[in-house]
Amino acid sequence: MSTSPILEVEALSLSTKSNQKLVQDVHFSLGRGESLGLVGESGSGKSLTLRSILGLLPSGVEQTGGSIRSDVSSAMVFQDPRGALDPLCTVVKQLAEVVYYRQKLSRKASRVAALELLELLGLPDSLKREDRYPSQLSGGQCQRVVIALALACKPGILLCDEPTTALDVTVQQQIIETITRLQRELGFAMVFVTHNLAIAATLCSKLCVMKQGRIVEHGDSLAILQNPQNPYTQMLINSVLPLPELEGSE
Amino acid sequence: MEPALQIQNVSVRYGDFTALDHIELKLQHHTTLGLVGESGSGKSTLARVIAGLITPDEGQMLLGNQTLKKKRSREQYKNIQMIFQNPDASLNPKHSIRQILAEALLFHRIVDRSQVEKRSRELLARVQLESKALDKYPHEFSGGQRQRIAIARAISVEPSLLIADEPTSALDVSVQLSVLELFNSLKRELNLTLLFISHDLGVIHAISDTVAVMRQGQLVEVSPKEQFFTRPESSYSRKLLSAVPKMPKSISSGGLYEPTL
Numbered sequence: 001m002s003t004s005p006i007l008e009v010e011a012l013s014l015s016t017k018s019n020q021k022l023v024q025d026v027h028f029s030l031g032r033g034e035s036l037g038l039v040g041e042s043g044s045g046k047s048l049t050l051r052s053i054l055g056l057l058p059s060g061v062e063q064t065g066g067s068i069r070s071d072v073s074s075a076m077v078f079q080d081p082r083g084a085l086d087p088l089c090t091v092v093k094q095l096a097e098v099v100y101y102r103q104k105l106s107r108k109a110s111r112v113a114a115l116e117l118l119e120l121l122g123l124p125d126s127l128k129r130e131d132r133y134p135s136q137l138s139g140g141q142c143q144r145v146v147i148a149l150a151l152a153c154k155p156g157i158l159l160c161d162e163p164t165t166a167l168d169v170t171v172q173q174q175i176i177e178t179i180t181r182l183q184r185e186l187g188f189a190m191v192f193v194t195h196n197l198a199i200a201a202t203l204c205s206k207l208c209v210m211k212q213g214r215i216v217e218h219g220d221s222l223a224i225l226q227n228p229q230n231p232y233t234q235m236l237i238n239s240v241l242p243l244p245e246l247e248g249s250e
Numbered sequence: 251m252e253p254a255l256q257i258q259n260v261s262v263r264y265g266d267f268t269a270l271d272h273i274e275l276k277l278q279h280h281t282t283l284g285l286v287g288e289s290g291s292g293k294s295t296l297a298r299v300i301a302g303l304i305t306p307d308e309g310q311m312l313l314g315n316q317t318l319k320k321k322r323s324r325e326q327y328k329n330i331q332m333i334f335q336n337p338d339a340s341l342n343p344k345h346s347i348r349q350i351l352a353e354a355l356l357f358h359r360i361v362d363r364s365q366v367e368k369r370s371r372e373l374l375a376r377v378q379l380e381s382k383a384l385d386k387y388p389h390e391f392s393g394g395q396r397q398r399i400a401i402a403r404a405i406s407v408e409p410s411l412l413i414a415d416e417p418t419s420a421l422d423v424s425v426q427l428s429v430l431e432l433f434n435s436l437k438r439e440l441n442l443t444l445l446f447i448s449h450d451l452g453v454i455h456a457i458s459d460t461v462a463v464m465r466q467g468q469l470v471e472v473s474p475k476e477q478f479f480t481r482p483e484s485s486y487s488r489k490l491l492s493a494v495p496k497m498p499k500s501i502s503s504g505g506l507y508e509p510t511l
Contacts, residue, residue: 041422139289168288168449173493195423198495225497239423241452244479246491 005029006156006189011066014048022061023048023213030157035183035190037200039236040210046193050159072156079162081142082134090131091145098152117148121178140171144178160192164199176203197240201225209233252315254279254443255411260309262295269295271467282437282444284458286451286490292467293447297415301332328358331409335416337396341388348384351403358407373402377432394425398432405440413445418453430456451494455479463487
């Protein structure tokens with residue numbers, strides 16, 4: 001399936017107003033249905049790169065060079081689900097509003113579509129009868145609502161900015177399973193930002209390792225993990241703490 | 251010899267909500283107990299009860315052979331020190347590192363005023379920071395360095411029990427590794443008794459001798475490390491362990507999965 005890429009980032013450079021370089025010369029491309037992992041420490045420019053794809057750079061940061069070309073729409077899932085939701089608006093109402101504006105349905109039809117999306121993400125049925133505020137849901141449930149909001153835009157590319165970092169391990173596993181299942185069903189492409197190499201390698205077929213605003217290594221996930229060329233990648237792999245195998249696990 | 255710390259039948263309630271439900275736990279001298287659980291399971295409440303920041307509604311605690319009462323002596327407060335998750339919030343931004351370290355040393359009368367400077371330098375060396383850091387302020391350091399300063403302050407008063415509440419959760423993976431190495435070397439050099447709280451099972455595996463699992467305010471399991479990670483007793487521990495994201499399976503054949511610790 002080697003069609004032309006749906007997202008191409010070429011020689012992207014970002015800097016602050018005072019000319020401090022934050023991201024330099026970043027290249028990557030993404031094909032239909034592909035997933036790409038961006039890994040690196042905090043401050044390595046992963047999130048800024050992601051935000052620039054959406055045109056959502058924080059004030060004071062400007063694109064100083066390069067180009068981003070994309071054929072399809074994209075939507076983003078943020079790290080902190082509570083911060084991404086309106087605390088004063090019930091969740092079904094929030095979701096229905098996005099469906100109403102983005103899919104141009106009637107108010108009634110958008111509510112039905114919103115409830116379908118929530119069911120797809122495995123949120124409890126009780127929301128149909130009794131709408132709830134974000135504060136009345138758990139962190140994992142809030143993150144599911146945020147993913148539903150992103151999917152309501154029918155994106156060609158789903159941009160994920162550390163969507164599981166703020167969650168417990170068991171909830172993290174559920175969210176990762178949900179994202180994997182949805183990607184299979186809906187066939188969107190994905191750019192996944194994380195500092196956890198294990199998650200990136202599970203979810204993504206290709207990886208880009210970033211350090212201080214530059215991509216230091218890129219390629220197939222397995223190839224990078226088995227045979228890292230850059231000492232920084234090696235260091236990241238070493239810092240994943242090993243666990244012994246659980247006896248009797250399948 | 252009696253255990254370093256005994257927790258007997260301790261309960262804490264916030265209104266109708268039971269945060270700790272009849273906890274029984276023993277911590278042996280010079281060992282590290284790793285405490286794991288999801289958020290809201292009561293890990294931090296237990297740490298705060300032991301440190302004397304929360305008074306339990308029921309039960310009692312013994313430090314060595316002394317009972318820890320609601321009103322503790324200065325000596326008892328000194329003997330239990332705590333390191334918090336967020337080093338930004340636990341260091342006073344208006345104090346230089348010299349003041350931060352000297353305050354604890356002088357308050358607990360560890361050394362004379364004339365010796366404070368020398369001791370502070372030794373402490374910084376112990377956590378692998380340069381002594382010129384003394385004149386700087388917390389904002390001039392990175393997150394990992396600030397956590398090292400918090401550790402230096404905690405060990406400065408020579409506590410018999412050190413509580414670390416998610417000390418590496420706010421740090422990057424590579425920095426996390428270096429802070430864990432610091433904990434491991436301090437454990438060896440100072441014979442620390444450590445209660446280490448984390449929700450990251452990889453971190454717990456790297457540092458603990460014994461592992462305790464909490465869920466909804468109750469202790470689900472207390473097991474030696476090897477047993478916990480290979481043959482956990484409770485189904486909940488098994489669920490926690492299998493939820494940890496792993497490197498893809500096909501990699502283990504590539505010879506990468508050799509334990510380094």
